Amino acid sequence: MLRFYRTGRVKNGKNLFIEAVQWAKEVAEYLNGTYSLSMQVYSEIFGDFGSIYWYVDYKDLATADAVGGKLMSDQKYWAMVNKGMELFIDGTFHDKIMRLV
Numbered sequence: 001m002l003r004f005y006r007t008g009r010v011k012n013g014k015n016l017f018i019e020a021v022q023w024a025k026e027v028a029e030y031l032n033g034t035y036s037l038s039m040q041v042y043s044e045i046f047g048d049f050g051s052i053y054w055y056v057d058y059k060d061l062a063t064a065d066a067v068g069g070k071l072m073s074d075q076k077y078w079a080m081v082n083k084g085m086e087l088f089i090d091g092t093f094h095d096k097i098m099r100l101v
Helices: 016-035 061-072 075-087
Strands: 002-009 040-043 051-058 094-099
Touching (some): 002 061, 016 040, 016 075
Antiparallel strands (some): 040 051
C-alpha cells in the first residue's frame, strides 16, 4: 500500500484559514466522488498551525499513476485548484508518497 500526502500553508489573513479548510474539503469530496478515492483532509492543532494536509491511500504505484494521469486532463479539478491557490502561500505545497513497511 502507498500513502500520498500533500501539504500547503495558508496565507495569513482574516478568515483565510476557514476558507482554505472549506476549499480543501470540497476538493477532497470532488476527488473522492469522481475517482472513488478515500481522501481525507487534516490540519495541525499543535505545531505548524496554518498548514493543511490531504491524505489518500493507493493499492500500488500504478493506481496512483492512473489517477494522476486522469487529473491532468480534469478541467473541473483544475478550475477548483486555480480558485484555491489564492488562499495559500506560494511555494509551500509539498507532495510525498510513502510505502507501508
